[in-house]
Amino acid sequence: MQFSSKLLEEAVNEFSKLPGIGSKTALRLVLHLLNQNSDEVTHFGNTIIKLRQNIRFCTNCGNISDTPVCEICTHPKRDRSLVCVVEDSRDVMAIENTQQFNGLYHVLNGLISPMEGVGPSDLNINRLVERVASGEPTEIILALNPTMEGDTTIFYLYKKLKDFNVKITTIARGISFGGEIEYADELTLGRSIATRVLYENSLLK
Secondary structure: OOOOOHHHHHHHHHHHOOOOOOHHHHHHHHHHHHOOOHHHHHHHHHHHHHHHHHOEEOOOOOOEEOOOOOHHHHOOOOEEEEEEEEOOHHHHHHHHHHOOOOEEEEEOOOOOEHHHOEOHHHOOOHHHHHHHHOOOOOEEEEOOOOOHHHHHHHHHHHHHHOOOOOEEEEOOOOOOOOOOHHHOOHHHHHHHHHOOEEHHHHHOO
């Protein structure tokens, strides 16, 4: 792609680094910004800078937050005996949209993937073990993507938690193998949470 401006080219290259954004879409976005007034573009840029500089991760669950402990963890009406373990914050948003779950969450920030060099020590697992060891949760729901990496992570977590006095369940397979939780429709995801099953039962099959 030929550019008449080096500044334009640099901006398009930066937008192209975003997931799902190709060079043509990046060009459209940059040209759109150029057509906005200066104040709007400045506000847009400052919003991104403010996000990167000030965003936090909940010290309790690992979810994206504006405060040290997120609003979900501090909400007085949440069922603290239920903890739903997810890969990342996108899955928290997807499950929240179903309005079928009123417990707490734990965000791993990834899945075990030897092929990509991601091991258990790279994930937010130690904090999960601490939460379970405290005795507050009575059920851990492993709501991870039905993929090889997701199943590997579920098995690892089961081995880490099985000796604690806690029920370990997984979401029902309403989501096809290889699918992703964040893209599941709300009805399917809601039913998968509601009809969760004991993980150890699946090991006996």
